[in-house]
Amino acid sequence: MNIVVCVKHVPDATADRKFESDNTVDRVGVDGLLSELDEYAVEQALQLAEKNEGSEVTALCIGPAGAADAVRKALQMGADKGVHIVDDAIAGSDALATSLVLAEAIKKIGSPDIVITGMASTDAGTSLVPAALAERLGLPQVTFASVVETQGDQIRAKRDGDAATEVIGATLPVVLSVTDQTGEPRYPSFKGIMAAKKKPLDTWSLGDLGVDAGQVGLSVAWTQVEDTAARPPRTAGEIVKDEDGSGAKALADFLASKKFI
Amino acid sequence: MAEILVLVDHVDGAVRKTTNELLTIARRLGEPSAVFIGSGAAPVEALAKFGAEKVYVVNDAEIKGYLVAPKAEVLQQVAAQANPGAILISSSAEGKEIAARLAIKLESGVITDAVDVDANGVTTQSVFAGNYTVQAKVTKGTPIITVKPNAAAPEEVAGAGAVVDTAVTISDAAKSATIVASQPRQATGRPELTEAAIVVSGGRGTGGDFTAVEALADELGAAVGASRAAVDSGWKPHTFQVGQTGKVVSPQLYVANGISGAIQHRAGMQTSKTIVAVNKDEEAPIFELVDFGVVGDLHTVLPALTNEIKTRKG
Ligand SMILES: Cc1cc2nc3c(=O)[nH]c(=O)nc-3n(C[C@H](O)[C@H](O)[C@H](O)COP(=O)(O)OP(=O)(O)OC[C@H]3O[C@@H](n4cnc5c(N)ncnc54)[C@H](O)[C@@H]3O)c2cc1C
Numbered sequence A: 001m002n003i004v005v006c007v008k009h010v011p012d013a014t015a016d017r018k019f020e021s022d023n024t025v026d027r028v029g030v031d032g033l034l035s036e037l038d039e040y041a042v043e044q045a046l047q048l049a050e051k052n053e054g055s056e057v058t059a060l061c062i063g064p065a066g067a068a069d070a071v072r073k074a075l076q077m078g079a080d081k082g083v084h085i086v087d088d089a090i091a092g093s094d095a096l097a098t099s100l101v102l103a104e105a106i107k108k109i110g111s112p113d114i115v116i117t118g119m120a121s122t123d124a125g126t127s128l129v130p131a132a133l134a135e136r137l138g139l140p141q142v143t144f145a146s147v148v149e150t151q152g153d154q155i156r157a158k159r160d161g162d163a164a165t166e167v168i169g170a171t172l173p174v175v176l177s178v179t180d181q182t183g184e185p186r187y188p189s190f191k192g193i194m195a196a197k198k199k200p201l202d203t204w205s206l207g208d209l210g211v212d213a214g215q216v217g218l219s220v221a222w223t224q225v226e227d228t229a230a231r232p233p234r235t236a237g238e239i240v241k242d243e244d245g246s247g248a249k250a251l252a253d254f255l256a257s258k259k260f261i
Numbered sequence B: 001m002a003e004i005l006v007l008v009d010h011v012d013g014a015v016r017k018t019t020n021e022l023l024t025i026a027r028r029l030g031e032p033s034a035v036f037i038g039s040g041a042a043p044v045e046a047l048a049k050f051g052a053e054k055v056y057v058v059n060d061a062e063i064k065g066y067l068v069a070p071k072a073e074v075l076q077q078v079a080a081q082a083n084p085g086a087i088l089i090s091s092s093a094e095g096k097e098i099a100a101r102l103a104i105k106l107e108s109g110v111i112t113d114a115v116d117v118d119a120n121g122v123t124t125q126s127v128f129a130g131n132y133t134v135q136a137k138v139t140k141g142t143p144i145i146t147v148k149p150n151a152a153a154p155e156e157v158a159g160a161g162a163v164v165d166t167a168v169t170i171s172d173a174a175k176s177a178t179i180v181a182s183q184p185r186q187a188t189g190r191p192e193l194t195e196a197a198i199v200v201s202g203g204r205g206t207g208g209d210f211t212a213v214e215a216l217a218d219e220l221g222a223a224v225g226a227s228r229a230a231v232d233s234g235w236k237p238h239t240f241q242v243g244q245t246g247k248v249v250s251p252q253l254y255v256a257n258g259i260s261g262a263i264q265h266r267a268g269m270q271t272s273k274t275i276v277a278v279n280k281d282e283e284a285p286i287f288e289l290v291d292f293g294v295v296g297d298l299h300t301v302l303p304a305l306t307n308e309i310k311t312r313k314g
């Protein structure tokens, strides 16, 4: 099985994430890492590969130079090869342009049986890219999967929707996005870390993909961020210790003062 | 005035509250037109009540059997007919996916998770776990905006509700992902998590016993939420999860019980108007966010609180 897993390099969510003066995400001033939610995608890619002998897993990432770290982490976890797309022209691209470049890269990698993504990036968090990839590649969309099973060329996935829990079925090739309910991602082993150093990691530019630089980047994005502002931090309110039921009374007083009761 | 298309979010013809909110926002931008995709009688009156001047009715029993793609094709075809000024869709998982596909078809920009949209189409979003507020605008094509629940107070304004029966063609490619089985969500009898004015949540600190959390929720007429730790332990289904990978809620009041306040949980509740917490660890990070906090055991504080509220109500 030929599997491509899309991994994004994102600013660490536990750090102080910021914006640049041009309202793009600060990807330099804050430590970056492989998006936690894409680790679940890598894990599913590896599990599917283990179940299907002769499979190959390619980790694919678009991002500035430092983003190669996300691909390396995927290689350390067990992916076979990596592709990192770097081009200054891509900076500031929105989800739709990102999906365009990813789609062209996937075509160049070869015809995959499954393209796997995370359920959302932890920075932009739009969840647009997986559906956009399915649209651009003309593949069935099997998204927000919490359980994944394949048999031959058939795929079944459980999806916890708002109104119902559904089982989605399709015939490979497909675009699959997986949630953090699919199972905890593995840690890279020492052996995995050593092996990763010898795995192929290609770097491609837009030219390598035949994508015109005028189609991507901040200046031609189809959406524009006009303003970003830090929310005033919440200031801690009153904290009381419960002693013999005093806590419940004090809380009831507070709720009453706010007209909730 | 340009038509503003609103994709009707409904369960078997029952219009969800978010649709009324979208119609209210649509009125700021132009003339609201609802797009109803479903089978059976279209809820035209319900839509007209909140301002729908037109209701495009796509009567198709088959679409229900497929994931997302056919709905994007429907909207593309209705848009070709209506030439709308903007298209509004609920910001659910499905809504955002429809928006993504539609944006590519129409070569239009898309904005997700708007918590507000002004008359000029400028949207407000809350990002980075609620730590930043962003304002954005679509600059290409027909703006496609997915809007979160509670983004507007639904206003009743009578619209004409003129039915436009609309025939569409769905490509075979759009039918490639099928819904093989569907288990409707069990009704909880409580308000919808993302729509509720009050949410009472429980975490690992409940030890799996949600009785006290649920009793308080019912006394307050609230929805019940859960942390991922509670969901992963199997105490509540995933649909109850509040946080980065669950629901993002923004109620008037959020009550966190036995929840430590990890960044991923905060991402789902930090923009609540008022936050209170009960936690037996005074060092728990959740206390950094609260308007009022009680350091104590939830198994004693919550039942006492529920009783106290009952007594005060008389
Ligand atoms: C990719 C990713 C996505 C995630 N997404 C989410 C998400 O969407 N939502 C989410 O919630 N988490 C999410 N998490 C998990 C998150 O990091 C935390 O692990 C989780 O929120 C912890 O849940 P908790 O607060 O219930 O448990 P804990 O952190 O274990 O806290 C339990 C708290 O209960 C208190 N307590 C114990 N007993 C009592 C008692 N008797 N009375 C009162 N207080 C008591 C303790 O003092 C403690 O503060 C995610 C994590 C990752 C890596």
Ligand SMILES: Nc1ncnc2c1ncn2[C@@H]1O[C@H](COP(=O)(O)O)[C@@H](O)[C@H]1O
Binding pocket: A006, A007, A008, A009, A035, A037, A038, A041, A060, A061, A062, A063, A095, A098, A116, A117, A118, A119, A120, A121, A122, A124, A125, A126, A127, A128, A129, A130
């Ligand atoms: N720059 C990128 N490089 C590689 N994969 C990406 C990139 N952006 C998004 N993705 C993939 O698309 C998923 C959804 O991202 P998003 O639509 O931004 O929420 C992520 O979990 C990734 O798998």
